[in-house]
Amino acid sequence: MSVAALPEAMRAAIDAARVDVAALHAELPRWGLVAWTAGNVSARVRGVDGADDLLVIKPSGISYDDLSPADVVVCDLDGELVDGALAPSSDTAAHAYVYRHMPHVGGVVHTHSTYATAWAARGEPIPCVLTMMADEFGGPVPVGPFAVIGDDSIGRGIVETLEGSPSPAVLMQSHGPFTIGGSARAAVKAAVLLEEVARTVHVARELGDPIPIDQGAIASLHARYQHVYGQR
Numbered sequence: 001m002s003v004a005a006l007p008e009a010m011r012a013a014i015d016a017a018r019v020d021v022a023a024l025h026a027e028l029p030r031w032g033l034v035a036w037t038a039g040n041v042s043a044r045v046r047g048v049d050g051a052d053d054l055l056v057i058k059p060s061g062i063s064y065d066d067l068s069p070a071d072v073v074v075c076d077l078d079g080e081l082v083d084g085a086l087a088p089s090s091d092t093a094a095h096a097y098v099y100r101h102m103p104h105v106g107g108v109v110h111t112h113s114t115y116a117t118a119w120a121a122r123g124e125p126i127p128c129v130l131t132m133m134a135d136e137f138g139g140p141v142p143v144g145p146f147a148v149i150g151d152d153s154i155g156r157g158i159v160e161t162l163e164g165s166p167s168p169a170v171l172m173q174s175h176g177p178f179t180i181g182g183s184a185r186a187a188v189k190a191a192v193l194l195e196e197v198a199r200t201v202h203v204a205r206e207l208g209d210p211i212p213i214d215q216g217a218i219a220s221l222h223a224r225y226q227h228v229y230g231q232r
């Protein structure tokens with residue numbers, strides 16, 4: 001498949017997604033979520049006029065400071081390169097699997113942010129003991145299975161864990177967090193808030209026993225944050 005053969009509206013959407021995803025990668029070091037090049041952001045580009053959906057993602061091992069929209073690569077939802085001069089992220093198959101199996105997802109993010117990854121290393125879900133957790137995650141942040149890197153094993157673990165869950169974040173055992181969202185920006189936001197709550201709940205546990213929030217209050221906080229909070 002060649003991008004040149006796609007409908008003009010889809011080519012424009014790919015260009016816009018490349019700009020968006022390049023800019024969103026700068027948020028990862030800005031919020032202290034990554035070391036060196038260890039993290040990636042992707043966005044779904046929805047098909048136009050019968051064309052299949054595609055995704056745009058960071059090339060593997062490229063510094064966030066050097067990443068331009070032209071560097072961002074385009075892949076199909078099998079993770080195969082469609083356009084770009086550089087090799088796609090090692091996690092492309094995982095992102096692609098999520099897009100294939102979760103049609104509402106428009107963005108996927110992976111980081112190795114310190115506190116979230118520490119919970120992943122212990123294989124322990126983060127308990128819902130903060131209103132920010134109820135707001136964004138609708139309950140505890142779950143743990144996904146240990147999975148090898150490079151094929152769609154990670155993607156299968158993400159989908160198995162998050163399907164039917166209110167949480168946009170999963171802690172992949174012994175690896176780190178993956179977050180999803182309706183857009184790449186929403187998935188980045190989930191990654192930022194995840195690290196914040198992972199750190200705060202860790203600190204709270206050092207001080208004593210955090211107090212769980214009851215299920216009714218979690219549901220009501222989550223509904224308000226998802227449907228009322230912010231500008232509509």
Ligand SMILES: O=C(CO)[C@@H](O)[C@H](O)COP(=O)(O)O
Binds near residue numbers: 039058060089091110
């Ligand atoms: O942990 C992994 C592999 O799952 C990644 O986060 C890498 O550390 C960054 O990979 P690239 O996106 O640069 O290939």
